[in-house]
Amino acid sequence: MSEHLMCMLVFTMWACCRVTSGVCPEGHYGFNCSYTCHCTSGCDSVTGCSGGCMKDWSGPKCTIENVALNKTAYQSGYHPYVVRHSSYAVDGNTDQGTFGSLCVVTPSLEPYTWWEVDLGRPYYIDQLAVHFRTDYVAPRNDVHVFSSLKMNQTNTSHLCGVTTLNSSDVTYITCDDTAQYITLFQGTNNDDVDVYHYKPRTRMDICEVEVLICTAGTFGDNCTDFCHCQGQSCNFVTGECVGGCKHNWTGTQCNECDSDHYGSLCIASCSNRHCDQTNSISRCDNTNGQCDNGCEAGWTGTSCLQKCPVGRYGHGCNQLCSEKHCLGETSCNHVTGKCDHGCDRGYISSDCTKACNFAYGFNCNMSCSSRKCYGSLECDQFYGRCREGCLDGFELPDCTTGTTCRAGTFGSGCKLRCSERHCDGDSTMCDAQSGTC
Incomplete structure (x- = not known):
């Protein structure tokens, strides 16, 4: 194997070990380390970002992306005295400069004016932000914001919202539409609302436009909620998954651990515990792993991990x-x-x-019927003792077959001695039962 392939193998094994141990490679976090950190510092392997966000990104966890940044922009025309290219409104700079010198200004003498950005591809757009000039408010009145899958649709596509004279310097507008183009359209003569009498007419002063989307796998107002859909993103507003959940997850939004997993990323398995499985399901609390229905036989503790x-x-x-x-x-x-x-x-x-039942000894391996008892056959379960003694030729305590009297003894319980029989020759030997020489 080449040195290059060996290095690749070692790196792959290292990365896999980090993922399965719950420690993600640098710059990644979350379930299966499938999320990318977009912060300048402070990215936790489980919860993600807690520090400042990179350019293009915002939100408490840096999961909101501005997909309009540095994209192609164009407009209906330019003001003769303030010529700023359309791209000034998507350069990521919210500093307006002196008297709006860093803002885009459209003509004032046209029947209507518009500005548009091409996002490069369709996105589901929940929300966008329009930064208006702060020292001159008349041009922000009655600006219509549209979204479309086709360019130059001006005021005939999906209407996201309309601003007013009282709209905030940074106005957030909900689109709830899938689109590739965002258009700001002005068709109102605002001379009547201009307290400075600058005659703005259909002019717009646009300092920055941000089209904000949740990164894949997140949803909610600040894109801080996580969904774990199988094969596709969830609805950026509701979090609903339509194609099912990734393994270990369940629920409409696929953000709850299934019945056999628990923990912040649902990677800990209840089956490693000893929860009661009366219903053939090893259930445990999907947050802390405590067994819902108690422990299996032989185990104790809130998590059923102690014998x-x-x-x-x-x-x-x-x-x-x-x-x-x-x-x-x-x-x-x-x-x-x-x-x-x-x-x-x-x-x-x-x-x-x-x-023991009519047996005795260790493991009840001795049969009471094998004894040679005299009189009562009552059988002691421990030693098989014969209450009234043994038949001639057998010894206490259990009078078992094959346990004949020792040499030199005979009779009931082997209590008599052969030497008392005065046998000819070897007087120590006689019949074990009768004592016959």
């Missing part, structure tokens, strides 16, 4: 290992209650709560 304390098990950790019959009183499994080292003598079943 039951030693000596307890089951739902709510309410059951005690000490109530079982574990070998040597050892601990039991925190979920099922199964004894960690098996059952004590005389008990069986997975949780060591069932006593």
Whole structure:
């Protein structure tokens, strides 16, 4: 493998690790690090910008883009005494200069005048801002703002809004339209409203026009709300997603974690916790991960990540290992209650709560019927003791088959000695049951 390919592989692995660990590469943030920071400083991997915004961008999180900046602009004509190119109104400079020297001025002697900007491609435009000259207000009266998919439509396209003499120096107008062209149109003679008697007529003084859109994946008044639509942007006003949500997200605006995820970016999985799954759904709170319906058996805590304390098990950790019959009183499994080292003598079943039935010993592996008891067949579950002793030739305590008397003994319970029989030869050997030499 070449050194170049090796470097590319290492970089890719590094980037993937940063994304999956919740730390985005520099300049990116949000779910899957899919958002770009447009601030000069202070971009958090989760919440985005908190510092100043780059040129073209604005808003609390620098998610509002001015798509009119430095785009092609033109107008119906120029004032003979104030010739400023149409592009002055989209140069990003809101400083008006002395007596509006940095503003665009249209003619005053025409029946109507207009100014237009070509955004380069269609955008959904929720809002735009028009910066008027502050020291001379008459030309701002009755300016009609239009949007269109075609150029030079003047006053025949979609009307976004109309300004008045009392409109703000920076007037925000809602368009709610998809358009490529924004046109400001003046067809009113404003001589009557001019207190300075400059005879503005159909003149417009335009210092800056900003066409403001939310960056993809954001919506709302300040573009501070996030949507996570699958394959397309959401409605910039309502946030509605029409094509479904990206994985981990749900809701009309795809800004809520689905039932199996939680956290600020919905990347933490509820399935990694031990929430109660009675309804076959591992639900947890989509903000903090707390289990909505409590924990599965064997787990505790608000997030169900802690095992039951030693000596307890089951739902709510309410059951005690000490109530079982574990070998040597050892601990039991925190979920099922199964004894960690098996059952004590005389008990069986997975949780060591069932006593031996006509059996005895460890794991009830000795059969009561295999004993050679004398009289009563009552069977002790622990050692299988015969209450009235053993048949001749078998020893206590359980008188089992194959447990014949030790050498030199015979009779019931092997209590008699062969040496007392005075046998010829080796007097220590005799029949284990009858004592016959």
